[in-house]
Every structure is written in structure tokens, then in C-alpha cells.
Amino acid sequence: MDTPAIPVDEVPFPAVPIRVFILNDHELVRQGLRELLEEEGLDVAGESGSAAEATRLIALLKPDIAVLDDRLPDGTGIEVCRDLRSTAPHVRCLILTGRDKHHAVRAAVLAGAAGYLLKQIGDNNVLVTGIRTAATGHPVLAPEVRERVAESLSATAGAPWLEAMTTQERTVFAFMARGLTNGQIGQDLVLPEEAVAGCVSSVLEKLGFRLSSRLSPAVIPGSGGWLR
Incomplete structure (x- = not known):
């Protein structure tokens, strides 16, 4: 990385x-x-x-x-x-x-x-x-990392994670890719911000980023890292 x-x-x-x-x-x-x-x-x-x-x-x-x-x-x-x-x-x-x-x-x-x-x-x-x-x-x-991410977001047709999204989630995803906030998305779609937040969480999860608290704890940096 x-x-x-x-x-x-x-x-x-x-x-x-x-x-x-x-x-x-x-x-x-x-x-x-x-x-x-x-x-x-x-x-x-x-x-x-x-x-x-x-x-x-x-x-x-x-x-x-x-x-x-x-x-x-x-x-x-x-x-x-x-x-x-x-x-x-x-x-x-x-x-x-x-x-x-x-x-x-x-x-x-x-x-x-x-x-x-x-x-x-x-x-x-x-x-x-x-x-x-x-x-x-x-x-x-x-x-180069940001470019790879941009390319992956633009090449969405047929992507498994996109196919798994609902129509509303795809719409919210498109707004997210444009950099809109939850409030701005809610205004455009005439949705409560709480509903948009829930949809955003679902989109991120379907992108492969698990948002559940069931995740195992992250690795703590050792003596060679930020805990000296």
C-alpha cells in the first residue's frame, strides 16, 4: 500500500x-x-x-x-x-x-x-x-491509488457488488461517487437523512466493506509502530 x-x-x-x-x-x-x-x-x-x-x-x-x-x-x-x-x-x-x-x-x-x-x-x-x-x-x-479507485468506480457495469444493490442503493451510490453528503442526497431524492444513512451503510457493505460490529478487533501496532 x-x-x-x-x-x-x-x-x-x-x-x-x-x-x-x-x-x-x-x-x-x-x-x-x-x-x-x-x-x-x-x-x-x-x-x-x-x-x-x-x-x-x-x-x-x-x-x-x-x-x-x-x-x-x-x-x-x-x-x-x-x-x-x-x-x-x-x-x-x-x-x-x-x-x-x-x-x-x-x-x-x-x-x-x-x-x-x-x-x-x-x-x-x-x-x-x-x-x-x-x-x-x-x-x-x-x-496512483486514487486513480485505481476512480477506475474501479467507473467500470461498474456488470460488477457483482453493483448487481447486488437495489435500485435505490444504486442511485445513492451514484450520488456518493459524486461526493454528495447524506443531507444533499436526501434533498435530491426527497428522503429523510436517516434513510439515506441506512442506504449508504448498505452500499458500503455491498462494496465489500463490512460494517458489522461482529468484526474481530483490528491489529494493534507493536513496538515498531505507533506504540513505542
Whole structure:
């Protein structure tokens, strides 16, 4: 999986510290991330181990960046990212995952994530650089990866996951691919935002990104990664 190739010293520092929110259901992981980010001069504005709580707190605290774990007991970082497109559109989301899977990257891009990073990478600077890069408004995803995702989304005819969707889900998928928020989709389709959110979750699941809390816990980075 490609990761940002921008050296840390080439990423411009903002005038004020970048405010970051951490979402991870493992307390030790949150502690390790918090210590790392604070050592690097970033401001940890808040943290949570729950998708539902994080969605509420992020909208309230208004951080610059939300670092979201992809697997949580009550949802996923992808779902949180998608919800934030409506409730806190200024927040840029980075998805942390233990899986280098194309369908997961595709789901993150559809959800509007600013970036997608692997947990197992051993260089702490990758996460810090990713946060600083996202804060400048640049995507934290190699161009070739984004191109592959775009190609896969355009070549949808006959795809098994598309055939599995209902007519309404296909319509919502088309709006998602255009970057519309749940609220915007609801306005266009004259549907309650809650109904759109449920349809979005179904679309992401049929794309291959499982959203069930029955998922096994994600891999915690070891001593070579972000827990030092």
C-alpha cells in the first residue's frame, strides 16, 4: 500500500497547532497516539472509543483532523467519516486500518476521507506527515491509488457488488461517487437523512466493506509502530 511521500520537513506548518481527534476503541492505542502527536506539537482536542460518541464530540469540538480507526464495537471509522460530511464538513478524516484491501480504500474514498493509512507501518513520521498534509487540504493517498479507485468506480457495469444493490442503493451510490453528503442526497431524492444513512451503510457493505460490529478487533501496532 502506498503512503504519502512528502518528507516531514516539506509539509508547511500552520500558524496555530493542528487540532486532532482520535477515535480508537483500545485505550492503550489512544494513549500511544496521543503521546506521539503531542510530542510532535499537535493538539489532541479529544478522543473516544465509540463511533457514536465520536460523531457527536467531533461535531462539538470541531477539530481540524479526525484520526479514525476502521473497526469499532459500534460501527466503523468509514461510517463516522461519512456522517461527518453532513455534521462537520470542515473536519478532514484519516482512516487507520490494519488491512491493505482495495475495497476498503474504495469505501474510504466514497466516504469522503482525506486519507487512508496502514497501522503496521513502522515509521511514526508517516502518521504525523499524513495529519499535516491533510491539514493543508491535500489528500493523503498516493495519486496512483486514487486513480485505481476512480477506475474501479467507473467500470461498474456488470460488477457483482453493483448487481447486488437495489435500485435505490444504486442511485445513492451514484450520488456518493459524486461526493454528495447524506443531507444533499436526501434533498435530491426527497428522503429523510436517516434513510439515506441506512442506504449508504448498505452500499458500503455491498462494496465489500463490512460494517458489522461482529468484526474481530483490528491489529494493534507493536513496538515498531505507533506504540513505542
